Amino acid sequence: MNLANLTVDINMLAPAAVLALWSMVVMFWMTAKRLPAFKAIGVDLTKAEPGGRYVDIEPNLPSKVNWFSHNYTHLMEQPTIFYPVVIILALVSPGEVVNVYLAWAYTGLRIAHSIWQVLFNVIAVRFVLFALSSVCMLALALHAVMATL
Secondary structure, X not given: OOHHHOOOOHHHHHHHHHHHXXXXXXXXXXXXXHHHHHHHOOOOHHHOOOOOOHHHHHHHOOHHXXXXXXHHHHHOOOHHHHHHHHHHHHHHOOOOHHHHHXXXXXXXXXXXXXXXXXXXXXXXXXXXHHHXXXXXXXXXXXXHHHHHO
């Protein structure tokens, strides 16, 4: 491969950048919900036992506080497949508009999933959002495989 002639589809990378930024927004939102909840149950982070983990105190916190943590975890799971697939497609299949639409659909659905989970968390709706985003992810992964074989 001649790197001097490498074309990168910036439009393909934008949805990944937005999802990465959204993940950071959720992380700070989660922290803003956790800290007052910790204080309310008497958790002092300055006196926490070394090696302690959130899972150790999670049962003592309100479910609505934990929803943020669960969603942040979700953003660290399947999207870790999304990021390399988007990079692959940006490099080996530039200009494929369908992939850009799929990537934006995936990103939008994951953001909708996040908002739904942290505010309402009705599982049936959350599942539909997850399933739709997974279909987008599957199509993107298939396109990446087809473009690289």
